[in-house]
Amino acid sequence: MVDFNIFSVLMPEIIIAMMALIVLAIGLLAPNGAGKGIMPITAFSLIGTLGYTLYDFFYGAKATFLDGMYMHDQFAVYFKILFLVAALLVVLSSGAYVQRFAEHRYKFYSLLLTATLGMMLMAGAGELITMYVGLELMTISFYVLVAYLANDARSSEAGLKYLVLGGTSSAILLYGISLIYGLTGSTELGPIASTLGANLTPASFLATVFILAGIGFKISLVPFHLWAPDIYEGAPTPVTAFLAVASKAAAFAVLIRVYLLTMNTQSFSVTGQSLLIVLACLTMILGNLIAIPQTNIKRLLAYSSIAQAGYLMVGIIAGSVAGVKGVLFYAMIYVFANMGAFAVATHVSEQQGSDQIKDFAGLWRRSPLAAVVMTASLLSLAGIPPLAGFVGKFYLFSAVMSQGYTAIAFIGFVMSMASVYYYLSVVKVMFLNDGEGLPDVPVQGAMKFTLLFTMIITLAIGIYPTPLAQMAFAAAQSLVK
Secondary structure, three states: OOOHHHHHHOHHHHHHHHHHHHHHHHHHHOOOOOHHHHHHHHHHHHHHHHHHHHHHHHHOOOEEEOOOOEEEOHHHHHHHHHHHHHHHHHHHHOHHHHHHHHHHHHHHHHHHHHHHHHHHHHHHEOEHHHHHHHHHHHHHHHHHHHOOOOOOHHHHHHHHHHHHHHHHHHHHHHHHHHHHHHHHOOOEHHHHHHHHOOOOOHHHHHHHHHHHHHHHHHHOOOOOOOHHHHHHHHOOHHHHHHHHHHHHHHHHHHHHHHHHHHHOOOOOHHHHHHHHHHHHHHHHHHHHHHHOOOOEHHHHHHHHHHHHHHHHHHHHHHOOHHHHHHHHHHHHHHHHHHHHHHHHHHHHHHHHOOOEHHHHOOHHHHOHHHHHHHHHHHHHHHOOOOOHHHHHHHHHHHHHHHOOOHHHHHHHHHHHHHHHHHHHHHHHHHHHOOOOOOOOOOOOHHHHHHHHHHHHHHHHHHHOOHHHHHHHHHHHHHHOO
16 A cells, blocks of 8 residues: 655655656757746746745654655754755856856756755665765766866866765765674664664774765865865856755765764764864864965855864764754855855856956945845854854854863854954955956846845844744754654
């Protein structure tokens, strides 16, 4: 007998999978007439799925099915909302940019939906093989998207680098999973935790290192971050935005579930915690310091995203409901702040053909809305009140301090202050440099809506964070017992 409850639970994944195939089919069957209609079709499908997922978050029931392979809880649904919001913002902000792909734009949107599907599978995975399948579905889609500018040498180089390094990291992760299976006889997270118990062995330590390394690559933790600046710079700007926001959040969804359900057992409490603390400190410090001398806006945002990953690690180190709540809250506001910054970068790049920070000179005069949105986004990433980033960092640092990790909170605070320097250097160029000879870059259509929406949400959450904080708390509670 067919279990229709499974279909209702998996409805977001089913819709996204179907729309990815439908968009691809439309492009193949009507390559000449379907180009302009692909973007609205993709956007409306994401809006519809997002509406269903929001309803599911508040009224859906927690469930585990397929013998524990897949989890349906508020934690997973929260991340699905995040992925859908990020994908929708990328679609809305990339309309003009994607026109350069001509007849291949339908493949771009189909791959975008496929990557989103992989992220959703990662968030709900209750065992390691399901997680790995979702991760590879996401990553393989990104291999193609990163190299999508076929006539651009930088894009082709970025795609090749990402393919080689991504394949290596996937192999490392898979080897860690194989070690776990050899030790426990299972790939399900619950049985793994109960089987490992307090028996810390060299093999289990090695498995921990390999799994953290594999996931750390996707998050771009130091020292697994070296791929990020080159790939971010060479990839199409909308792809860079999606890669920096959604794929990072998907990897964090996996890390939180795997860490709290397996590595945070008695056998891994010292080993896993020590590794995470070292990685978080290195990531915050190096990410911020190396961002300072950057002259390319995409490379600056790449190192900024590395530093942001370090901040998010702070909440995982806390290992509490408050810590997970902080990660979830910050991950969501990071979507709006980062997407606002990348949307402006996409618009300027499309209009001027440059990603150099110096070419943002006089943006306040040439495009006031773009300059204001970029400023709000960067200050939110820096954690300046009353923007949302300040509240997010407050939740993260207060959660880890309540667990006695004061030093790492202090490092995070100091590095946040250091980040203000390079964020304000971009603001300085936009408002104080004259930009003589550079063209006006007016914002219109879906891009204008995207910029206004991200700025309003960033400011609104900073002033009144309660609704999102309550959602993050409920999602954290569904995972952390």
